[in-house]
Amino acid sequence: MDISELEKSAQYEVIGKLQEKVRKLEEENKSLQLMLESSVPLVQNNIQDLSLGISNERLVCETQITRLKNKAVMSELTLEESRKFQIYVDILEKLKKENDDGVKADISEEQLLQLVKNE
DSSP states (O other): OOHHHHHHHHHHHHHHHHHHHHHHHHHHHHHHHHHHHHHHHHHHHHHHHHTTTSOHHHHHHHHHHHHHHHHHHHSOOOHHHHHHHHHHHHHHHHHHHHHHTTOOOOOOHHHHHHHHHHO
């Protein structure tokens, strides 16, 4: 055996190992795609169920407050996160006040943005 034959043999061996690795990664990718496809509809259904009877503004505020609360349990909130929390609470209080007054809580996006800018 001369050197060129040894090089060819080594190259074929490397190619074979790489092909096997590609095959395994493709199988793993297919498996993960199936898992994702089977779990995504469940998440979408849950979100639709949550929005029944609740305004989008209230849903967003309550969802974000819950996320911030969960983060606060694990670690301290940053200043930006604390400000966001306060903004969401203020919006919820305004929504609640308008609902308690018998007035429909119909806040436009501009008014919500104004609330954020005032903070």
